[in-house]
Amino acid sequence: MTGKRAITVALAGNPNSGKTSLYNALTGARQSVGNWPGVTVEKKEGRFIYQGHEVTVVDLPGTYALDAYTLDERVAREYLVAEKPDAVVAVVDASNLERNLYLVAQLLELGATVVVALNMVDIAQSRGIEIDTAQLEKVLGVKVVTTVASMGVGIETLKRVVHDIQRAPPPPGLTISYGRDIEAGIEQLVGPIVAAWPGRSSQARWLALKLLEGDPEAVARLGDDEQAARVRETLAVVRARLERRLDLDIETAVVERRYGFLNGVAHECTRHRADLLRRISLTDRIDSVVTNRWVGIPIFLLLMWGTFQLVFRVGAPLSGLIERLFGWLGSVISSGLALVQAPAWLASLLVEGIIGGVGSVLVFVPNIVILFAVIALLEESGYMARAAFVMDRFMHLLGLHGKSFIPMIIGFGCNVPAIMATRTLESRKDRILTVLVNPLMSCSARLPIYILFAGVFFSRHRGLVVFSLYLLGMVLAVLVARLFKWVFFKSESAPLIMEMPPYHLPTLRSILVHMWERAWLFVRKAGTIIALTSVVIWLLASLPWGVEYASEASVIGRLGSLLAPLLRPAGFGYWWVAVSLAAGVVAKEIVIGTMGAIHGAGPGGLADVLRQSFTPLSAYAFMVMSLVYIPCVATIAAIRRETNWKWALLSVGYTLALGWLLAVVIFQVGSLVT
């Protein structure tokens, strides 16, 4: 074959089936891997080359089915129907065959060329499950490749099979028989459907089934022309007849038959089926503690508390090391520049502007690395789903959803992926509410502000002070969610139907990959946006030419002086605080960076300036302001992408008003009391 036609393969699979690992193993891409429902919510594309052919891999959202009820399912189905990829690799968790095959059956009914990647066979084996792949190939009429994606096992074979299948597509495989009555109905519908859409005759049976099942999207898309009216008429006749003849409603009957068939397949192809309770016994034992009526919530809170202790206790000495490194770098560069008699402004730009700004941000890399390591561990071990389980009643009372909890926790790391993660929420209302309050979850970029201020003003209780800020953010999130729910959505809530995957020990590699990604993202941000902002601020602080660096006479000083009176009621009406907060909208890390750049020092020197300017009370008010006011630009963009401009603007407006109000109230009330 000489034609080097581009091959496109879609990757489909249940959440928790190891689809993301497989995607990584196939394409070598780097992205996060999770163990809670729906980590892969974006459309991701990767590539691999096999024998000179380029194969594009499209990662579909993880779904349990191809019904049109959730956003993820709609996205996946829309792609498969409209784009018709050359093949679909269906990732199947070997230890949970029957339910995973449900998606495979729907893919086959859609007319897709399916290759089954029977994944996590190692875990299945350890649970006493052995799958006869030859038999599975025979009954489903598809190629089956066993893989252990997390270890890279079976990936080359999979690439070969995908490559070969495109050259010689197999005959259309499986047709599930739905029994005499339903089959007669399908047959009756196929004629009018083919007449209405001649181009889609290969999907006619699938469409007939969907119409019979009452699939809202299929019904809505019927159209209004004469042919569609014929389809609709026939549908009404067939439905009426089936309602009479079946003892179940049509939808239930269809799904029941499908599962009936798959139950047979699973039994036929699985050997040594151990008792469910024995297989999940370890998970069961852990769950009996972790979701226990009395200790479940304390354990959850303890884990959250432990996370912060870890971030501080282990992070602090490492941060000290980085701080000293940057101090040393600054002095080496300034003495080096003095040696070659470089102009004073260059030394000022490098040492005060760039090293001061970037250095005071990079100091926090250890804290952030540890935080993300813990989050990755919680996600990949399977604990996140338990956290949602344990907290759902509470979240539900507060007007949110147990699944909202997952994006909220991720929000502690970074609000941007957290907001993306809200796509797992099925109802638009829950999604928008969770998105809107997410910026109140204190992301890791705000941590540097707390660490610095709490360290300077509350050194003995800094852990407690920082914890109180996180807690305040959560409380505010709840109150705001209630308020917005009451104002914008006065309807009932979305269902909670959530898989609880078995626990497994995450590999060190996947944790490190996750950690590295996040740390790298942070460092890159520090290296680019933050360095750039540092230079801009240095410029503003140095202009007009000849003023004392970052004095009130400089451009920046004048800008800050304009804004400062607004901050006076909150106890920190200094021009340089106003400037730092304004710059912080670019990225919250920049708040401290800007202060560092203005005062020309890393955190060490900055501490003295802070001590002269703030009291513990105004420092706390400032931390609250930093927590609440305006999400960073990246977060605003994410909110706009997941919702629309209206909600993005609302999030900017309410956070600014709320932050300012809280800071003022804290300072004023606190001043009265003390």
Place this chain on the structure above:
Amino acid sequence: MKPLSELGVGERGVVRELSGNPASKRRLLSMGFVPGAVVDVLRKAPMGDPVAFAVKDYCISLRKEEAAQVAVEPVEELSLASAPVGARLVVTGMRAGWGMRHRLRRLGVGPGSELVKLSGSGHGQVLVVLGGREEHLGQGIARRLLVRLAGEAG
């Protein structure tokens, strides 16, 4: 028939039909809550809701609202507590957590072991003959020890 939400922890039901909100009904069907499927109630969340179930060989949690959409036929299982006094019994299973399983194993009780119930149809302890010895078992254990009458087919 009763709603799945009314089964207690450790109880089992067979799905008969689904009703209510079409979106969550469809979701429940796709997740395996189809007529004929066997559902076990595994545990409740600390505040009583949601509830974790085992269906189709995996674990899933539902709020009571969703569980109420699923009508099930409770599977009445004979437990040591409900078995007639004087009957020869064979243990078929244990609806017990890890701790209780461990204790039962130490007593030599596991699936397949035979025992005779001597007394205890009320609320007190149940006296059984087990491998030639007499043992007192608490009501808690007796209710969770599933049995069938010896001589009946398994």
